[in-house]
Amino acid sequence: MRSQQGTLLGLSFVAGLFWVFVVQKWMFLNVFSGVLAGPGLPLNDYLQLANEPAFTMLWISCISALMIWLWITFRARPRNGAEVRRMKPLWWTAAVILVLLGWLYQLFFSIIIWQLQGQSPVQGSGMNFFLLPPGGWLLLTMMVMINVTLLFWLPTLLASPRTYRLVVPGAVKILGGR
């Protein structure tokens, strides 16, 4: 990895942290509060007990996938372009799994965990899950995809080493003419 790639990887890591734990949280509270909050859903409780753990888990998953990707591509000594391109399906598989995991985390922390524990996340509501409006679910679905883009696609695009530099989707268009 060249030093420029190392710097970009570091910057994208910091940007990811900042996005997940600062910007996104602020956006849910201030920009999308109307979309997320519905009747009987205290937004602060939801964000603290479901939204944040779900996105933290997604962040950990993305960082783990990124590390595995970098470890594999660093160690590989491909003999030709076809061998390099064989990493493309692996990248897509990782990206799809991360998106599915992201959605699963949302479901898990909003509904499944409360069902399993038999508890109600909102005292006095009588419901053992967070009742998000359809628009809220749609927003979370989109945000999971944006998170995977920022936390997996961007760092792999910027920091895939050596001959793997252009194997990430979109890299040929964005970096190919360097």
Add this chain to the structure above:
Amino acid sequence: MSVFAIGVGGTGAKCLEALTHLHTCGLLEQGGTSVRLGTFLVEPDQQSTLLARAETAIDRYQKMRRLLGSKADHFARGELRHYGTWSPLSNSSGAISLDQVFPKAILRTRASGLAALFDCLFPPEEQAADLEVGFRGRPPIGSAVMSRVSLTAEAKTGQWQQMLSDIETASGGGETPVIHLFGSVFGGTGASGVPTLGQMLKSWLKEQGLNKVKVNASLLLPYFDFEGQAREDTGVHAEARNFQLNTDAALQYLRSSGTSCFDQVYLVGSDIKARYDFSIGGRSQANGAHLVELLASLGMRHGLKADSSSHYAHVLSRAVENKISWGDIPDSEVVGEGMARAARFGVAWLNNISLELDAAQSVPMPMFLSGAPWAHHFFQPSGQASGTQAGRPSIRSSEELSLKTAIDAYVETLLQWLQQFSSNTGTGFSQELFTPELLERNSNYENALGRVVRGSARPSRDEQDDTVEAIKVQMDALSHKKISHNGMAGLADTLWSLSYCDTGL
């Protein structure tokens, strides 16, 4: 600076094959500038495989260079002109045996004494032997045929004309051209042809007043034996037991009259002999390239040095009895780097890059680029079949593919030669120059370069990091400013530079 190489006989042809490859390595230079090399082959055996091999190497180099044009600064930058192949029998009105070259009936009528002398010097089987396969290891036959050649007449017409005219032009232009002859002193054609032609050239140069032109020669002493024997009906043929006799006679002649033939001579042979299958000549004579031919060719490199003319005869020796390594090669640092670069380039090109370029023909260019980022410097990223983008041609354009085919063809010849001479050492004798099995063409996308070159000429990279992939990464990381040319020519040129480079261009 112009130099003219004349290969006489099968061994002479093999030396010119070696010389062509040395020229590719950039090892024929004077004052840092690559010389213009002219080549000329003298061989009565027009079917000789050795001749065909030399002609193939020369033709392929010429074709590659023509297509490269001025689009390469480092790779194959040396000019080469081939003046053709000439047979000493070509002036004998279709005669293919000694008694046809010197018709005995006419001799008896006009000079019976000469006819008797002819019978005395040449037994009947030598008089009747078919010379289309060469002079059959008999220098007297060659000398008799060669003695009929008139260089003054040849200078006016025929294949010698252009070369002799170019020698005159080069000399008139203030250069000090060098003519270098190559041939064995233990066979037939070389042993008779090299001294005779050397003397003729010296006389012709004197007649023309071209006193600045140097005539040097690399004379090959015995370095191989025959495995197997001739059949009873083979007729007159070269015999290994005569090699020493022929050599003694040639060296005696050289001692007494050598300075009338050559300004400098390089004597190279080997006490440990390579074994070749017996052959009378023609297509069956397929002796592999040998290290001694490389050393003989390096004589020409030595002759180009300003301080080379202080001695008449140059000899070589090796440090260890049963092994040759880079330290035994003259000017080993420069020669080793040049040859190591060529070998590594050859393996990287033919066994990897060329295969990649073939694969690129069947996938969309953006997809190809995603696995081969290095290609974006040289080829149009959109992959259009025609036109250019930022001056870069399409990877599929016919001109580019023609050049690729020409480079492939030449590099295959180069690798074959390197492979042959590094595996053809003789029993009990080893070399620490190259790994022969890694110099073979294969379609495995060879990646490891670390063991292609052995010994001190190997680049100082860690073996595990010394890969074609590492070169591709270096290539990809280069700025556009450092890449002067695009297309196949630019790719070959850049690969050539990076093939022996630890830190990039």
